[in-house]
Amino acid sequence: MKILLLGKNGQVGWELQRALATLGELVSLDRQGENGLCGDLANLEQLRETVRQVAPDVIVNAAAYTAVDKAESDLDMAQLINAHAVELLAQEAGRLDCLLVHYSTDYVFDGTGDEPWQESDQVAAVNAYGLTKLAGEKAIVGSGCRHLIFRTSWVYAARGNNFAKTMLKLGKDRTQLNVIADQIGAPTGADLIADVTAVAIRQAYGDAKVSGIYHLAASGFTSWCNYATLVIDFGRDCGEALAVESITPIPTEQYPTPARRPLNSRLNTDKLCRTFSIHLPDWQSGVTRMLKEVLAR
Numbered sequence: 001m002k003i004l005l006l007g008k009n010g011q012v013g014w015e016l017q018r019a020l021a022t023l024g025e026l027v028s029l030d031r032q033g034e035n036g037l038c039g040d041l042a043n044l045e046q047l048r049e050t051v052r053q054v055a056p057d058v059i060v061n062a063a064a065y066t067a068v069d070k071a072e073s074d075l076d077m078a079q080l081i082n083a084h085a086v087e088l089l090a091q092e093a094g095r096l097d098c099l100l101v102h103y104s105t106d107y108v109f110d111g112t113g114d115e116p117w118q119e120s121d122q123v124a125a126v127n128a129y130g131l132t133k134l135a136g137e138k139a140i141v142g143s144g145c146r147h148l149i150f151r152t153s154w155v156y157a158a159r160g161n162n163f164a165k166t167m168l169k170l171g172k173d174r175t176q177l178n179v180i181a182d183q184i185g186a187p188t189g190a191d192l193i194a195d196v197t198a199v200a201i202r203q204a205y206g207d208a209k210v211s212g213i214y215h216l217a218a219s220g221f222t223s224w225c226n227y228a229t230l231v232i233d234f235g236r237d238c239g240e241a242l243a244v245e246s247i248t249p250i251p252t253e254q255y256p257t258p259a260r261r262p263l264n265s266r267l268n269t270d271k272l273c274r275t276f277s278i279h280l281p282d283w284q285s286g287v288t289r290m291l292k293e294v295l296a297r
Contacts, residue, residue, distance in 0.1 A: 001205065004056035005029065006039050006089075007063030011157035012103060015194035016062055023198060027054050031063070039063065041085035042077065051092040058201060059093055060101040061086065064133075068107075069258040071128040082132035087139035094145035099205055101197060104213075106153040106185065108134040111262020114184070116221075118268045119151075119213045127259040137213065146208050148200055150193065150216040150272075153265045157190035158293040163224070164231045165294060171232050171244040181225035181249030185265030186217040189286040200276050210275055215267035218283035225249040227287070234288055238295050 001024030007013040008028035020026050029039025029050070037053065038046035041063050051059065064082055065071060071078040086102060093100035107130030108123045125131040140147050156162040170177055196216055204210045222230075229247050236242050252261060269280055 001025070001058060002054070002056045003027065003058045003060060004051065004054045005060045005062065006041065007061065008039070010062055011155060011160055011190040012193050013062035014159050015157065015190045016060060016197060019194035019198040020060065020201070023201060024057070027056065041081045044085060044088055047085060048088055048092060051089065051096070055096060056098055058099045058101065058205065059089055060197065061089055062103060064103065065129070068127065068129045071132065072258045075128050075132070078128060078132045079135065082129075083135035083139060086136035087143070090140045090143035090145050090147070093147070094143050098146070099201065100140060100145050100147045101201065102136065102140055102147065102149050103193070104133050104137050104149055104151045105130065106151060106265045106267055107262060108137065108151065109262060109264070111264045113264055114266070115264075116266035116268035117215065117264070119215060119271055126262060129259060141213075146204070146211050148204055148211065149213040150197065151213065151267060152188050152193055152216045153267055154185045154187045154217075155190055155193065156187055156287070156290060158290045163187075163227065164287060164291060167228045167231045168235050168240065168242075168294075171235065171242040172240075173243060175243050175245045177228060177232075177244055177247045178250045178254070179225040179228045179247055180252055180255055181223045182251050183261055183263050183265065184221050184223055186219070186221050186267065187227055187283045187287050188217045189290060192218060192281070192286055196272070196276070196278060199278055203276055214272040214275070215269050216272055217267045217269055217280070218286050219269075219280045220282045220284070221266050222283060223249070230284065230287065231291065234291050235295065238291075240295065
């Protein structure tokens with residue numbers, strides 16, 4: 001099996017390099033590319049040529065335009081990377097009869113209610129980023145290629161910046177933190193996403209019937225405020241010198257951003273677990289494992 005991985009240096013892409021290495025020959029690219037190959041999703045012509053030159057059995061697209069707020073004023077670039085480039089990958093996957101693996105987001109939903117979203121629920125993105133990711137999903141499904149689309153949420157990794165690291169940094173300088181309490185979701189580790197991807201590819205590669213959209217997130221739900229509380233408590237237990245004395249829950253309306261955020265980011269993962277016979281660990285275990293790695297540095 002030959003796998004073309006795009007976005008190798010992102011949070012999920014970095015973990016995918018590890019998780020996919022045992023499946024077969026892995027060609028991993030970032031935006032700069034290498035050996036004459038192009039991994040830049042903004043360069044459609046060279047991206048198409050790269051796919052044809054590599055001729056993979058599986059394309060794993062971990063590259064994306066993820067600047068949620070910036071997308072509101074940079075819609076053309078977000079659309080190019082999250083929709084047009086994805087449509088190109090789907091076309092090439094269909095031409096090569098290879099499997100396309102792609103990552104999407106809970107932001108394709110409007111964030112109303114308090115029930116976990118199912119894959120069959122009506123989509124209605126509330127910001128530019130969500131709209132471009134939804135367009136990418138539709139392009140893949142419409143192409144008819146074999147595919148796995150994983151919608152996930154609140155992604156973090158020990159590598160790079162994340163919410164937990166920000167809370168620890170702020171907690172050293174401030175005695176009080178104000179954190180949003182009415183957005184609910186499941187912090188999901190990039191390592192978990194990568195490991196589930198590897199399991200799913202093994203099955204989907206030989207079974208076209210499992211093609212489709214799946215929700216992939218850690219078990220359980222929390223708010224950003226409770227997430228922050230766990231981070232601060234854990235950091236203090238590990239000996240971190242933190243000045244923060246209180247964490248105050250605030251509503252989303254008190255922290256305005258250019259892009260509207262959904263309040264309900266809960267994802268129902270029953271279809272994923274049933275199809276691929278996997279168990280998803282609780283969000284707390286993944287976060288504390290990541291914090292141990294970060295605090296040990």
